[in-house]
Each structure stands twice: as C-alpha cells, then as structure tokens.
Amino acid sequence: MTDLYLNTNLYTIRPEAEGRLKKELKVYDLLESLHIPFTRLDHDVTPTIEACHDIDKLLAINICKNLFLCNAQKTRFYLLMMPGDKKFKTSELGKQINSPRLSFAPAEYMEEYLDITPGSVSVMGLMNDTDNRVELLVDEDVLKEEYFGCHPCINTTSLKLKTTDLTDKILPHIHHTMTVVRLSS
Incomplete structure (x- = not known):
C-alpha cells in the first residue's frame, strides 16, 4: 500500500448525504433512477492515475484515465476515457x-x-453537460472490459460499474454518444 488512505470496506449503496457534495449525490441519484448496481470505495484524494493502483486492486478493475481536452481554438471539447496504463499521444x-x-x-x-x-475528471460529469458541449471519446480497450472504474465527480470515492451500463443506459439517458478510438499501447 502507498500512503493513500483506503477504507477497505466496499459498499453497494449510496453514502449518507452528510459531508458529501451535491454533485456526488447527483451521480447516485442517476444510478439509482436507472437501476444500475455499483460498488463504491471511499479513499483519500487521488489526483493522478498512479494514485489509483491500490483502488484498482480492491475494486478488481482497471481505473480509467479520464482526460479533458480541447482543440487549439477552445471551440471543441473532449472527454477521453482510456486504460490507465496507456500513454496518451495527442497527435495519434x-x-x-x-x-x-x-x-x-x-x-x-x-x-x-x-x-x-481537476483530479476528479469522470465520465459521470457528462450528466451535467446538458448542452452537449463535450464529446466523449472512448478507447476501444475500455469497451473490452466487463467493468470500468470512475469517480462520482469527486476524487475521494471510486465506483465500479458495468461497461454495458455506461453504453446502454447512462449515455442514452444523458443524451450523449461516444466515439470509439484506438490508442496504441
């Protein structure tokens, strides 16, 4: 273990509202309304993908690297989900x-x-993008996994969700689509 504090208890229910941010609770509202099961792990702040390795082990998943990107003119915005162990190459x-x-x-x-x-970037943030200003890009390797991990819009908790729940339930409900990309290892 690193110096990261992990509550090694795994939960399959939403946390109590006290001490939680409204934006985090909104994620649990969405998951419950769509009848999406999840596993939740509370922990210290995880500002980087490297800090998530112990979380990966406890949740038995590969936490996704989530990058918020834009073009040079700042007129197009992207949320990229990719495996945490891949390197990101902008030109590719x-x-x-x-x-x-x-x-x-x-x-x-x-x-x-x-x-x-910053540090809390998550696909769940797309639920707040009601004007569809952000395009979701997903590396094909993320879609090959049964489960994926993400933050509920705050980097002191991590969630384990079924990948098909993202593609078949969450994205249609929040009126977002995804573009599948292929990033080299």
Whole structure:
C-alpha cells in the first residue's frame, strides 16, 4: 500500500448525504433512477492515475484515465476515457478525430461544462453537460472490459460499474454518444 488512505470496506449503496457534495449525490441519484448496481470505495484524494493502483486492486478493475481536452481554438471539447496504463499521444488521437493540436482544456471549462474540478475528471460529469458541449471519446480497450472504474465527480470515492451500463443506459439517458478510438499501447 502507498500512503493513500483506503477504507477497505466496499459498499453497494449510496453514502449518507452528510459531508458529501451535491454533485456526488447527483451521480447516485442517476444510478439509482436507472437501476444500475455499483460498488463504491471511499479513499483519500487521488489526483493522478498512479494514485489509483491500490483502488484498482480492491475494486478488481482497471481505473480509467479520464482526460479533458480541447482543440487549439477552445471551440471543441473532449472527454477521453482510456486504460490507465496507456500513454496518451495527442497527435495519434488528433488524427483520428480530425482535430489537430489537442491540448488539456483549461479548468474553467471543465467546471462550467462538467461541474468537476481537476483530479476528479469522470465520465459521470457528462450528466451535467446538458448542452452537449463535450464529446466523449472512448478507447476501444475500455469497451473490452466487463467493468470500468470512475469517480462520482469527486476524487475521494471510486465506483465500479458495468461497461454495458455506461453504453446502454447512462449515455442514452444523458443524451450523449461516444466515439470509439484506438490508442496504441
């Protein structure tokens, strides 16, 4: 174990509201309304994918790396889900989506469109993107796994969800689609 504090208890129910942010509770509301089971693990802040390795083991998943990106003009925004162990190459992705010169989007756009802050980037933030300003990009290897891991819009909790629940229930409900991309190892 690293210096990361992990409550090694796994939960399959929403947490008590006290001490939780409204945006996190909104994620549990969505999951419950769609009858989506989940496993929840509470822990210290995990600002990087490297900090998630112990969480991966406890949840028996590979936590996804989630990157919030934009084009050079800051007119197109993307949320990229990819396996945590892959390296991100902007040129490789840019060619696939016809958007050269990708970069990490400024935090103010992340907060405005997804209601999340750096270190808490999650596909669940798309539920706050009611104007569909953010395009979801998913590496094909994420879709090959039965489960994926994400934060409920805050990086002090991690969730284990079925990948098919994301593709078949969550995304249609929040009116988002995804573009599947192929990123090299």
